[in-house]
Amino acid sequence: MWGGRFTRGRSAIPELPEVETVRRELVPWLTGRWIRAVERVDTPLGPKTADLERAAGQRIEAVSRRGKFLILPLQRADGAFADELIIHLGMTGVISPALPARHLRVRMTLDGSSPETLYFRDSRRFGRFLVVARGSYASLPTLARMGPEPLEASFTVAVFAAALARTRAPIKGVLLSQRAVSGVGNIYADEALWRTRIHPRTPASVLSQGKVRALHAAVRDVLAAAVALQGTTLYDYRTVNGEVGAYLEKLAAYGHAGDPCPRCGAELVRIVVVQRGTHLCPRCQRLPRSDA
DNA sequence: CGCATTTCCTGGTAGC
DNA sequence: TGCTACCAGGAAATGC
Numbered sequence: 367m368w369g370g371r372f373t374r375g376r377s378a379i380p381e382l383p384e385v386e387t388v389r390r391e392l393v394p395w396l397t398g399r400w401i402r403a404v405e406r407v408d409t410p411l412g413p414k415t416a417d418l419e420r421a422a423g424q425r426i427e428a429v430s431r432r433g434k435f436l437i438l439p440l441q442r443a444d445g446a447f448a449d450e451l452i453i454h455l456g457m458t459g460v461i462s463p464a465l466p467a468r469h470l471r472v473r474m475t476l477d478g479s480s481p482e483t484l485y486f487r488d489s490r491r492f493g494r495f496l497v498v499a500r501g502s503y504a505s506l507p508t509l510a511r512m513g514p515e516p517l518e519a520s521f522t523v524a525v526f527a528a529a530l531a532r533t534r535a536p537i538k539g540v541l542l543s544q545r546a547v548s549g550v551g552n553i554y555a556d557e558a559l560w561r562t563r564i565h566p567r568t569p570a571s572v573l574s575q576g577k578v579r580a581l582h583a584a585v586r587d588v589l590a591a592a593v594a595l596q597g598t599t600l601y602d603y604r605t606v607n608g609e610v611g612a613y614l615e616k617l618a619a620y621g622h623a624g625d626p627c628p629r630c631g632a633e634l635v636r637i638v639v640v641q642r643g644t645h646l647c648p649r650c651q652r653l654p655r656s657d658a
Numbered sequence: 659c660g661c662a663t664t665t666c667c668t669g670g671t672a673g674c
Numbered sequence: 675t676g677c678t679a680c681c682a683g684g685a686a687a688t689g690c
Contacts, residue, residue: 379682379683379684380684381684413686434684434685454684454685456667456683456684456685457667457668457682457683457684458667458668458669469668489667489668489669490666490667490668490669490682490683491666491667491668492666492667492668492683492684492685494685505686506685506686507685507686507687508684508685508686533660533661534661535660535661535662539661539662542684544684544685551683551684552682552683552684640662641662641663641664641683642682642683642684643681643682643683
């Protein structure tokens with residue numbers, strides 16, 4: 367499908383653009399519907415606080431998103447706003463109205479019009495499906511401490527700069543942590559750092575004001591462009607309608623080790639930063655000299 | 659608290 | 675062909 371470049375490690379990796387694409391497709395299908403049942407079909411998934419049976423008989427008030435989490439606020443028949451259904455696609459999670467041939471983990475049945483059933487397929491079982499009382503994220507520390515939404519007005523340069531100033535951890539790790547900004551994963555972190563010529567190992571706090579400003583813009587631009595193309599499909603990820611994401615063709619750095627840098631022509635390399643495969647241009651993206 | 663490391667999990671692939 | 679070893683990665687758990 368794409369030469370041999372992605373023959374290793376081609377995973378779903380749903381990040382903000384992929385989750386947002388799924389969310390937009392689910393909105394007309396799920397908003398206002400009553401849940402008949404949410405059932406775990408396979409072995410245990412996620413934290414023990416899953417409590418999926420609590421969703422039965424509640425109405426889906428909205429289909430929202432926080433970072434890479436889908437959040438469906440639920441409403442009881444008496445009008446009480448009580449719980450929310452939280453879904454994380456993990457690495458390989460796919461929601462679909464079509465019964466998957468393998469790796470079915472959760473089935474959600476709804477009252478009324480079609481689709482009557484949605485299936486959650488997840489071969490690697492990193493996904494999560496759970497019901498919690500609204501806003502109680504004790505079992506979801508990442509969600510509890512999540513930074514601002516990158517495509518919303520609350521994600522300002524000042525807020526981003528303050529978050530970066532307080533840590534010397536590598537900027538790539540800070541982007542992946544979800545705490546300085548939400549929704550960025552391995553692909554879009556590499557793309558944003560390539561765009562801004564920042565070496566992924568640069569300690570966050572040493573970035574100049576100009577670099578912070580550029581990175582803030584790049585995170586927004588990369589994510590917005592990917593949303594417009596329905597995300598990036600490397601392997602598993604599909605939209606709810608079964609389509610692939612088209613941002614794959616736009617990737618400049620991720621998955622391109624050995625190719626020429628589109629900007630300067632030097633050979634792109636793959637290194638490991640914070641235990642993650644990381645793609646960069648060794649000529650464009652230099653580590654600042656350390657005085658320490 | 660921060661930060662680094664380990665764990666979870668499976669399908670695909672390299673190497674023999 | 676068939677086997678083993680390894681690798682990808684988000685988030686949670688664990689270690690210091």
